[in-house]
Amino acid sequence: MNDSLAVIERPQAANSTEFDAIVIGAGISGIFMLYRLRELGMAARVFETGTDVGGTWYWNRYPGARFDSESWTYGYSFSRELMQEWDWNEHFSPQPDTLAYLNHVADKFDLRRDMQFSSTVTAAHWDDAANRWTVTLESGEQAQSRFLCTAVGILSAHTMPKIPGVESFRGPAYHPARWPHIPVDFTGKRVGIIGTGATAIQAIPEIAKQAKQLTVFQRRPNWAAPLHNSKIGKAEMEAIKSRYDEIYAHCASTPMWFIHQADPRKTLDVPPEEREAFWEKLYAEPGFGIWLGNFRDIGVNEEANAAISDFIARKIRQRVKDPKVAEKLIPKDHGFGSRRVPLESGYFETFNRDNVLLVDTLNDEPIERIMPRGVKTSKQEHEFDILIYATGFDGVTGAFDRIDIRGTNGVRLKDAWADSPRTYLGMLAEGFPNMLMVLGPHTARGNIPQAIEHSVNFQTGILRFMQQHGYTRVETRPEHVAEWTETVIKAAEKLLSSKVDSWQTGVNRNVEGRSVRRVLGYNGHGVHFRRTTDQVATGGYQEFAFR
Numbered sequence: 001m002n003d004s005l006a007v008i009e010r011p012q013a014a015n016s017t018e019f020d021a022i023v024i025g026a027g028i029s030g031i032f033m034l035y036r037l038r039e040l041g042m043a044a045r046v047f048e049t050g051t052d053v054g055g056t057w058y059w060n061r062y063p064g065a066r067f068d069s070e071s072w073t074y075g076y077s078f079s080r081e082l083m084q085e086w087d088w089n090e091h092f093s094p095q096p097d098t099l100a101y102l103n104h105v106a107d108k109f110d111l112r113r114d115m116q117f118s119s120t121v122t123a124a125h126w127d128d129a130a131n132r133w134t135v136t137l138e139s140g141e142q143a144q145s146r147f148l149c150t151a152v153g154i155l156s157a158h159t160m161p162k163i164p165g166v167e168s169f170r171g172p173a174y175h176p177a178r179w180p181h182i183p184v185d186f187t188g189k190r191v192g193i194i195g196t197g198a199t200a201i202q203a204i205p206e207i208a209k210q211a212k213q214l215t216v217f218q219r220r221p222n223w224a225a226p227l228h229n230s231k232i233g234k235a236e237m238e239a240i241k242s243r244y245d246e247i248y249a250h251c252a253s254t255p256m257w258f259i260h261q262a263d264p265r266k267t268l269d270v271p272p273e274e275r276e277a278f279w280e281k282l283y284a285e286p287g288f289g290i291w292l293g294n295f296r297d298i299g300v301n302e303e304a305n306a307a308i309s310d311f312i313a314r315k316i317r318q319r320v321k322d323p324k325v326a327e328k329l330i331p332k333d334h335g336f337g338s339r340r341v342p343l344e345s346g347y348f349e350t351f352n353r354d355n356v357l358l359v360d361t362l363n364d365e366p367i368e369r370i371m372p373r374g375v376k377t378s379k380q381e382h383e384f385d386i387l388i389y390a391t392g393f394d395g396v397t398g399a400f401d402r403i404d405i406r407g408t409n410g411v412r413l414k415d416a417w418a419d420s421p422r423t424y425l426g427m428l429a430e431g432f433p434n435m436l437m438v439l440g441p442h443t444a445r446g447n448i449p450q451a452i453e454h455s456v457n458f459q460t461g462i463l464r465f466m467q468q469h470g471y472t473r474v475e476t477r478p479e480h481v482a483e484w485t486e487t488v489i490k491a492a493e494k495l496l497s498s499k500v501d502s503w504q505t506g507v508n509r510n511v512e513g514r515s516v517r518r519v520l521g522y523n524g525h526g527v528h529f530r531r532t533t534d535q536v537a538t539g540g541y542q543e544f545a546f547r
């Protein structure tokens with residue numbers, strides 16, 4: 001941890017278009033990247049589509065939006081002062097608090113003066129002769145830089161459903177990732193929501209409390225488990241603050257950098273009664289424990305997975321009064337934890353309300369089209385005042401695909417990654433010199449802010465090394481890209497999640513060419529990833545080619 005905000009910043013004219021580094025995105029990644037670039041004395045400019053900082057937490061303002069991870073593990077750890085002065089109000093921070101936190105960080109370190117908002121990057125082209133990037137904004141404005149830092153997020157390219165008539169609905173229609181900045185009033189309204197992923201599972205209970213009628217269009221159900229959120233009192237927050245070193249060190253030792261550590265036992269080695277008692281305990285505890293703190297083989301062994309899936313299914317049957325509705329809410333096509341597990345606050349009980357209707361669009365009532373007044377299914381027309389498309393994102397590579405990024409010889413990143421991304425550590429791509437990716441494909445993720453900090457620290461370590469040696473250009477070496485790509489693909493092979501369609505396996509049928517599964521993340525142990533990056537750094541970055 002390092003508090004020092006250095007240093008030798010190069011003075012930069014306000015209207016300059018020449019930078020040492022351009023950062024795309026002012027979310028958690030872009031904020032921290034800018035902070036570190038400044039420490040290196042680099043002139044940097046952040047371009048951001050939104051009107052302010054926050055990224056995911058700027059856009060996703062839908063009711064119920066909050067962390068599914070413990071707030072006190074989900075902040076930055078680079079500044080002790082920041083950690084000690086910020087009080088989290090809830091164990092799982094609601095979106096407005098998180099956005100306030102990110103604004104606080106931007107203010108504290110005076111970051112906004114190097115950020116340009118309402119500025120969508122549409123293209124970034126590498127000029128091999130000049131050794132620099134030219135970045136183009138939607139406005140036509142251009143800027144140049146030696147380094148391009150992509151801080152575009154893994155879930156920022158939201159997708160609308162491919163349903164005929166989507167544009168024809170007459171009332172207000174929202175995607176949660178483009179939620180209005182003033183709260184939507186659902187009082188007395190008939191509301192339809194399409195999609196039942198993590199987003200909808202947070203939003204549905206909140207909307208149901210207000211709306212006159214809420215109709216949920218579910219294509220495939222998702223397994224979900226209770227969040228058990230609660231407030232954090234003053235004394236508790238002080239106790240957390242006193243343990244931050246210990247908490248972050250513990251997270252760094254777990255597979256996905258969360259507080260949760262898998263139980264070393266194998267599911268079927270544990271007697272059934274003991275298993276049940278363990279699962280009851282996990283189900284009653286806050287957070288991802290039921291998923292990430294479970295027996296170590298639930299994500300790889302079919303039989304073990306069937307046992308935990310059966311336990312969660314029984315919970316759903318207990319919580320949902322109408323057995324037919326309960327059955328519809330229980331996934332049959334994939335096991336518990338093989339897609340990202342949404343955490344919920346009263347989601348299943350919401351279907352016991354008189355004003356909530358579940359429509360199973362896979363088995364009972366396929367959606368045929370969106371109409372001016374609502375949604376037409378094979379059976380009827382459902383009329384609505386408000387429609388919500390909680391239909392997700394083109395995950396991980398989607399945000400890259402939306403920018404015309406071209407590397408050496410004019411090769412487009414989208415073409416280079418058409419079948420599958422190829423990177424070294426998920427941080428540099430072959431043929432794209434001086435492009436540093438935070439949360440790029442094939443990197444370690446899990447606890448996102450901790451992954452971001454690790455990644456930015458490693459990447460700015462490369463930049464520092466370059467400064468020390470007078471290098472101006474860094475590239476991956478093909479053999480290391482090949483080796484890393486193979487490592488990543490191998491690590492995913494044994495996982496049950498690799499056999500399931502989801503944004504994590506790169507499937508989104510609302511996007512052309514995205515119906516085939518791909519490996520998009522590094523699924524090895526977080527400790528292994530840290531060790532690998534540490535070895536590369538201490539070894540003098542020999543895996544990279546410098547000029």
Ligand code: NA7
Nearest residue numbers: 161162195196197198199200219220340390391392393503
């Ligand atoms: P998800 O988890 O990708 O969920 C999207 C949902 O939308 C899911 O239920 C989809 O059903 C449904 N969907 C998508 N397209 C359609 C169409 N065309 N028709 C009907 N239903 C559709 O996105 P979220 O925003 O909920 O969560 C994303 C991540 O954000 C989450 O994992 C957390 O990490 C935070 P399907 O399952 O494809 O049948």
